[in-house]
Amino acid sequence: MQDNPTPIPLWRQLQGAASLLMAVRDGQSMTAALEDVDAALRPGVQSLGFHTLRWLGRAEALRQQLAKRPPPPEADALLCVALALIWTEHDAPYTAHTLVDQAVEAAKRGDATQHQASFINGCLRRFLRERDDLVARSEKSPQAVWNHPQWWIDRVRKDHPGQWQAILQANNSRAPLILRVNERKTTQAQYLLALSAVNIAATPVGKQGVILASAQPVPSLPGFAEGHFSVQDAAAQLAAPLLLEGLNTGDGQGARPRILDACAAPGGKTAHLLELADCEVTALDIDARRCTRIAQNLGRLGLQAHIEVADAGRPQDWWDGQPYDGILLDAPCTASGIVRRHPDVRWLRRPTDIAQLAGIQAHLLQALWPLLKPGGRLLYCTCSVFRAEGDNQIQTFVAHHTDALLMPSPGHLLPQSGAEATVFPDNLMREHDGFYYAILEKRNP
Structure with a gap:
């Protein structure tokens, strides 16, 4: 013993x-x-x-x-x-x-x-x-x-005058462990039963999400090795469905849509796209070690993508010239929407970071837009509550690109900690991080 x-x-x-x-x-x-x-x-x-x-x-x-x-x-x-x-x-x-x-x-x-x-x-x-x-x-x-630092308080108050206090309060709460069920292996209802069978309390969120009542070691959860779930916040679980909805497959002959996940690591959204649709996905990331994580995560889930180590902002180095039906741009940002999970972010950031990161985001949008087919869709998202990285960024882009049509989009999702609800298409989500989403469709010339 x-x-x-x-x-x-x-x-x-x-x-x-x-x-x-x-x-x-x-x-x-x-x-x-x-x-x-x-x-x-x-x-x-x-x-x-x-x-x-x-x-x-x-x-x-x-x-x-x-x-x-x-x-x-x-x-x-x-x-x-x-x-x-x-x-x-x-x-x-x-x-x-x-x-x-x-x-x-x-x-x-x-x-x-x-x-x-x-x-x-x-x-x-x-x-x-x-x-x-x-x-x-x-x-x-x-x-x-x-x-929060004073400059952060001032910025949130300016960007969200009606909700700034609720945002800061939510940031100080503990974020729960949220899973996304892999629908190629099981269903939300079946997985809730699997958790219940081992006395783990959980509730559904959205269409594929599961919120655990208390945090658990992830590898010890039922179905981990078999790829029955991934760890992903409820707000991030909206990305793949938003891009896939109404996606033009191109030639009308049943060809698999070609999708680019431009800043893909660690691969959560790449996996979700492959779980939901029969598509051909290129997962791109600038960091080789993080690309290894994409491969590991997809392997556990039983999924395959073309993984490439490259700078999304320099398509001339990696693009094969074939346009994409869909592009997912989860752009580098201040991470101001995920402070619940990363409470150090607010103390690490500086006010100058917002403009610097907004510049990177604008460059990525500019570089990737020509890679999209006419009729195709680009989903731009950041895990930020700052308008410079969300609404302002997209309004500026649309103003300068007459072929870019801003579709009905969620916009800024503000962090929620169970107390208040955000209604999102036939979903009642009471628990999620802060995020921004914009769907851009390329008009036919």
Whole structure:
């Protein structure tokens, strides 16, 4: 018989979460920083790291009150992690006493923080004594209230004056695990039964989506190895059906539509296209390692596409001259719509990133449009709530391309966290990330 593994002490996990925060402050994504964390520590560190980044604006406002001059970076990160975890009693994952004790222990055992242990102890104990007053004073800071940088708050408010508060609130919620059922292997109803048989609670969303009541290790879910599902947010599950709807197959002889997935990695939308239609798909991505992931994901699902490592913005390097019936352009963007899943994004982005990425998006649209057949459709999408990457981008493109007809399209889907519903063609979706969709049809000359 194997002994139960020794529980990992909280102080070690707090050290790990502080190292994640320092990495994000240095401009590194949390996903990349997590790869440097010991595998045994990773789940706990990730959970604490996510919590910290969701409440970082509040934690920093409180730290500024407790210490007018910021302590050294390592001590500041550890203190902010602790404050994010205990600033409110109702959402705190640990008791205040335990948290303070383990945060001080983490400081004592860190080479760069051991001389700051008494300072951290003093700050946290003062916070507990004066919690109500300190939290009330932090309410004066929009960054503390909304837990986003000020420029981000201002931008969302300008772009969505009627919904900006709901967007920011949704960003601070935990995103559930959502699956897309592979209809070539099973159905939504059958898969819900398969989950129920192993006591996993889940509900349907959209036509192929399944929301798990609580997160599970994906490879352990029923039908994973057999390719019965993929992990994909409900908003992203709209891409393939939107492109395929009304798609012109070209010659009227039953030829398979030729479709280009222009920025395809990791292959979720490529797979969805192949699951829904008998089509010939070219999956393109500039990153060779990410193309390997496309191949792995398609292999598990029992699907095939032509995968090519290339820059979608330079068709002269890879295009065979045969026009496409459909093009899916899931363009690089700020990822401002998927902050629930990637809470580090808001702290990594800079205001200048929006214009830079909008320039890349415009270049991709310009480069790919000539590859589309007359009568063909291009679906442009981004996982962004910023209008510069959505409505504004498409309105500018249509104004400069008289052969581009903007079809009825979803436009901006704002992040939803179960509380309010967005009605989308015969679907009631209460749970999805922020996305933008525009369907462009090429008019016959």
